[in-house]
Amino acid sequence: MPVSNKTDIVAESVVGKGPRRLRKKAAASVVVSDPSGPSSVALDLGELNELLGYSLKRAQLRIFEDFLRCVAPVKLTPAQFSVLLLLDRNPGRNQTEIAMTLGILRPNFVAMLDALENRGLCTRQRSPNDRRSHVLMLTDKGRTTLAKAKKLVADKHEARLIDVLGPRQHRAMLEMVAKLAKEL
Amino acid sequence: MPVSNKTDIVAESVVGKGPRRLRKKAAASVVVSDPSGPSSVALDLGELNELLGYSLKRAQLRIFEDFLRCVAPVKLTPAQFSVLLLLDRNPGRNQTEIAMTLGILRPNFVAMLDALENRGLCTRQRSPNDRRSHVLMLTDKGRTTLAKAKKLVADKHEARLIDVLGPRQHRAMLEMVAKLAKEL
DNA sequence: TCATAATTGTTATACGCCATATCAAATAGC
DNA sequence: GCTATTTGATATGGCGTATAACAATTATGA
Numbered sequence: 001m002p003v004s005n006k007t008d009i010v011a012e013s014v015v016g017k018g019p020r021r022l023r024k025k026a027a028a029s030v031v032v033s034d035p036s037g038p039s040s041v042a043l044d045l046g047e048l049n050e051l052l053g054y055s056l057k058r059a060q061l062r063i064f065e066d067f068l069r070c071v072a073p074v075k076l077t078p079a080q081f082s083v084l085l086l087l088d089r090n091p092g093r094n095q096t097e098i099a100m101t102l103g104i105l106r107p108n109f110v111a112m113l114d115a116l117e118n119r120g121l122c123t124r125q126r127s128p129n130d131r132r133s134h135v136l137m138l139t140d141k142g143r144t145t146l147a148k149a150k151k152l153v154a155d156k157h158e159a160r161l162i163d164v165l166g167p168r169q170h171r172a173m174l175e176m177v178a179k180l181a182k183e184l
Numbered sequence: 185m186p187v188s189n190k191t192d193i194v195a196e197s198v199v200g201k202g203p204r205r206l207r208k209k210a211a212a213s214v215v216v217s218d219p220s221g222p223s224s225v226a227l228d229l230g231e232l233n234e235l236l237g238y239s240l241k242r243a244q245l246r247i248f249e250d251f252l253r254c255v256a257p258v259k260l261t262p263a264q265f266s267v268l269l270l271l272d273r274n275p276g277r278n279q280t281e282i283a284m285t286l287g288i289l290r291p292n293f294v295a296m297l298d299a300l301e302n303r304g305l306c307t308r309q310r311s312p313n314d315r316r317s318h319v320l321m322l323t324d325k326g327r328t329t330l331a332k333a334k335k336l337v338a339d340k341h342e343a344r345l346i347d348v349l350g351p352r353q354h355r356a357m358l359e360m361v362a363k364l365a366k367e368l
Numbered sequence: 369t370c371a372t373a374a375t376t377g378t379t380a381t382a383c384g385c386c387a388t389a390t391c392a393a394a395t396a397g398c
Numbered sequence: 399g400c401t402a403t404t405t406g407a408t409a410t411g412g413c414g415t416a417t418a419a420c421a422a423t424t425a426t427g428a
Contacts, residue, residue, distance in 0.1 A: 043277065043281060044270075044273040045269075045285070046269045046273040047334070048266055048270070049358075049362060050358070051342070052247065052342065052345055052354070052357065052358055052361065053247040053248060053262060055358065055361040055362045055365050056240070056243065056247060056361050057244055057248075057262075059361045059368070062368040063237040063364065063368065064237060066368060078237060078238070078241075082232055082235075085229075085230045085232055086227065086228075086229070086232070089227075089228040089229070090227045090228055093227065094405075095405075095406065096404085096406080097227065098227075101227045101229070103242070105387065105388090107389095107407075108386065108387080109406095110407055130395070130405080131405095132393065132395065132405040133394090133404085133406075134405085134406070160368070161368075164363065164367050172353075172360075173236065173357065174234070174239065176349055177236065177243045177357075178233060178239045179348065180247065180345070180348060181239050181243040183348050184243070184250060184344070184348055263414090278377090280376065289415070290376080290377070290378085291377090291378070291379080291416085293377095294379085308377095314424070315376095315422080316375065316376040316377070316422065316424065317376055318376080318377070
């Protein structure tokens with residue numbers, strides 16, 4: 001649910017920035033150790049914060065950490081969660097299809113599926129049509145686990161992101177990031 | 185941690201570019217192979233595109249790929265570039281300070297510095313004050329390489345991002361992503 | 369002062385993710 | 399039918415990340 005937001009400057013489609021484009025380098029910095037000694041003041045990050053990829057990477061790491069915390073009760077990684085989601089929405093597909101859709105290489109998907117199957121969350125069955133391929137399906141346990149995970153993701157993880165960004169910026173960021181992933 | 189690189193090209197073709205600004209779930213999907221056979225229509229991504237972390241991760245991978253392409257002439261990874269930037273802005277610091285600032289663990293920073301030093305881009309000197317630590321400094325070659333890299337980043341890489349997102353959203357995204365990295 | 373603790377750079381090591389080559393079984397194409 | 403392709407799988411290597419441990423050096427406190 002939309003939690004309270006403080007700075008909700010960004011509009012949905014046209015993202016207008018509040019403060020007029022500040023060209024000044026604000027000399028952003030980080031403290032490297034405790035601020036007692038004279039040599040441990042702060043390091044100048046330079047144009048590092050103007051590098052989208054730099055902050056994006058750090059944000060991504062934080063987000064994945066938060067995901068792991070929130071979904072810890074059902075012990076699913078982001079990758080595993082995405083697999084279960086896809087299996088739920090697309091039952092009966094084979095490994096190649098699921099893996100490709102998620103951008104996972106087939107060799108690397110084998111161990112991943114092994115883990116999920118060993119936990120009883122999904123099954124591999126040889127396809128009667130094509131006995132090379134495995135038909136993948138969620139088990140009942142997989143479905144209930146996915147349901148729990150989805151609730152945790154929505155109520156804890158995504159809620160946290162919305163709380164930090166504000167609902168509108170959260171939505172705007174979703175669209176921008178999807179655009180980048182698609183059009184870059 | 186900031187930067188990592190890796191030259192990966194994810195094989196995946198996005199198909200439904202569909203209307204953005206859609207409130208309803210547009211059943212976004214991906215084609216998994218050629219659209220001839222009946223079983224290879226398109227996979228339903230479900231609420232995967234509502235997961236900020238999912239799209240963010242993919243965007244981050246694309247951005248790093250683009251960075252590598254653009255900065256290829258000077259052969260610097262995002263991580264190396266961030267180190268050179270920091271050394272330029274903060275000469276005379278030691279390895280611990282630089283590494284910590286970038287979120288790199290000290291053990292892993294050793295090999296990284298080795299590479300830069302072997303290429304003649306920076307130097308390690310034992311500090312006269314504290315003979316445990318190494319004073320890090322850019323060489324002239326390091327400075328000119330950094331200058332070239334900065335130009336490539338600004339003129340090619342960041343320009344590409346601005347081209348895709350538009351200047352306003354690019355800046356908005358920079359701020360949102362920084363906020364996430366900081367406050368999450 | 370001197371023994372002990374802490375710090376710095378470093379090595380070794382292990383884990384996870386990603387990528388490539390390759391294989392046997394099965395299927396598709398001709 | 400013979401060849402080429404596909405599917406799941408194995409092995410392997412590279413890279414990023416994480417922890418433990420170590421020698422040299424410095425800081426700290428009794």
